[in-house]
Amino acid sequence: KKFKEEEKPAWAKKDIRDYSEADLERLLDQWEEDEEPLEADELPEHLRPQPKLDLSNLDSKNPEDLLKISKKGRTLMTFVSVTGNPTREEGDAITKLWQTSLWNNHIQAERYMTAPVNRVVLRLLCSCATKKMSVQAKIGPSILNADLSNLAEESQKLLDNGADYLHLDVMDGTFVPNLTFGHPMVKSLRNKIKTAFFETHMMVQNPEQWISPMADAGVNLYTFHIEPVEDVCKVSRLVQESGMKVGLAIKPGTEVKALEKYMSIADVVLVMTVEPGFGGQSFMADMMSKVEWLRESYPNLDIEVDGGVGPKTIECCAKAGANMIVSGTAVVGASDQRQVMKDMRDVVKSYLK
Numbered sequence: 212k213k214f215k216e217e218e219k220p221a222w223a224k225k226d227i228r229d230y231s232e233a234d235l236e237r238l239l240d241q242w243e244e245d246e247e248p249l250e251a252d253e254l255p256e257h258l259r260p261q262p263k264l265d266l267s268n269l270d271s272k273n274p275e276d277l278l279k280i281s282k283k284g285r286t287l288m289t290f291v292s293v294t295g296n297p298t299r300e301e302g303d304a305i306t307k308l309w310q311t312s313l314w315n316n317h318i319q320a321e322r323y324m325t326a327p328v329n330r331v332v333l334r335l336l337c338s339c340a341t342k343k344m345s346v347q348a349k350i351g352p353s354i355l356n357a358d359l360s361n362l363a364e365e366s367q368k369l370l371d372n373g374a375d376y377l378h379l380d381v382m383d384g385t386f387v388p389n390l391t392f393g394h395p396m397v398k399s400l401r402n403k404i405k406t407a408f409f410e411t412h413m414m415v416q417n418p419e420q421w422i423s424p425m426a427d428a429g430v431n432l433y434t435f436h437i438e439p440v441e442d443v444c445k446v447s448r449l450v451q452e453s454g455m456k457v458g459l460a461i462k463p464g465t466e467v468k469a470l471e472k473y474m475s476i477a478d479v480v481l482v483m484t485v486e487p488g489f490g491g492q493s494f495m496a497d498m499m500s501k502v503e504w505l506r507e508s509y510p511n512l513d514i515e516v517d518g519g520v521g522p523k524t525i526e527c528c529a530k531a532g533a534n535m536i537v538s539g540t541a542v543v544g545a546s547d548q549r550q551v552m553k554d555m556r557d558v559v560k561s562y563l564k
């Protein structure tokens with residue numbers, strides 16, 4: 212706090228190295244006091260101002276009515292029962308199908324089985340709630356060019372310096388001419404880093420093969436290339452069913468419109484701005500027309516760019532509408548990682564407003 216010199220309390224005049232626990236508490240209190248309030252859409256969901264709901268005319272037996280209510284941007288909790296006296300396994304399978312079809316319609320639902328066995332509580336968290344939230348600027352460093360023998364330390368350092376998520380490049384030596392690591396490495400990393408958001412960028416020929424091991428390894432977002440996949444919808448559904456978010460990636464030579472038919476299932480779209488396979492390549496500015504088209508067509512979509520992105524190229528990405536920024540060399544090799552990530556996030560924010 213900016214006290215005038217003569218008004219400073221005794222503790223504030225001390226050298227910070229002489230602070231007692233109580234002085235540190237006071238300092239913390241003041242920081243919190245001086246903090247700028249967050250924008251409404253940046254607050255956690257439970258603190259966001261909520262629209263008023265009118266439940267007076269609600270027909271609770273009509274699922275459509277329930278869904279309409281959840282579309283008002285509120286989390287809804289409801290009890291459902293499965294008729295026909297199924298076993299617990301059958302009840303689980305039936306409600307899972309229901310959950311998947313809700314997910315396919317961008318309605319995020321969580322199920323909690325309760326006693327008796329054929330009843331479940333279905334918590335509906337509507338997609339519209341998510342869609343109404345404006346997209347957020349996020350920086351996800353790629354650890355491809357980091358010291359992989361020190362992966363946990365390197366990753367923790369990036370997170371401590373403000374990374375919003377970690378982008379983990381998985382290459383199989385077939386889809387791309389390079390080889391990195393697979394699910395055992397991701398699992399070991401997850402054992403050391405419990406809470407960070409992990410994206411795996413699957414540069415692999417058969418992404419279906421690695422869904423289950425990656426889910427088990429604690430991956431949050433499973434981004435795979437559509438080019439080698441015959442049935443993108445099926446693979447996406449399997450990703451969702453395993454509890455991960457779906458990211459769809461395209462190489463520089465792939466038309467952005469190839470993604471159009473999968474947009475209802477994608478949580479994130481990744482536009483590659485280099486030929487996948489290696490870090491440290493030059494940014495391809497001509498990919499920005501893809502990002503522009505995506506942002507114009509899907510204002511609430513998470514659009515990620517990856518390859519050659521750093522302080523020199525961030526403006527181009529932000530202007531086109533990208534909000535999730537993967538950056539490898541420029542961040543990992545920076546002497547001040549925190550500053551580089553903050554500067555890039557600020558540029559993206561300035562275009563999102």
Ligand SMILES: O=C(CO)[C@H](O)[C@H](O)COP(=O)(O)O
Nearest residue numbers: 353487488490491519539540
């Ligand atoms: O997917 C990748 C390469 O296939 C990397 O994530 C990407 O290249 C990031 O590294 P850099 O920012 O150094 O280009």
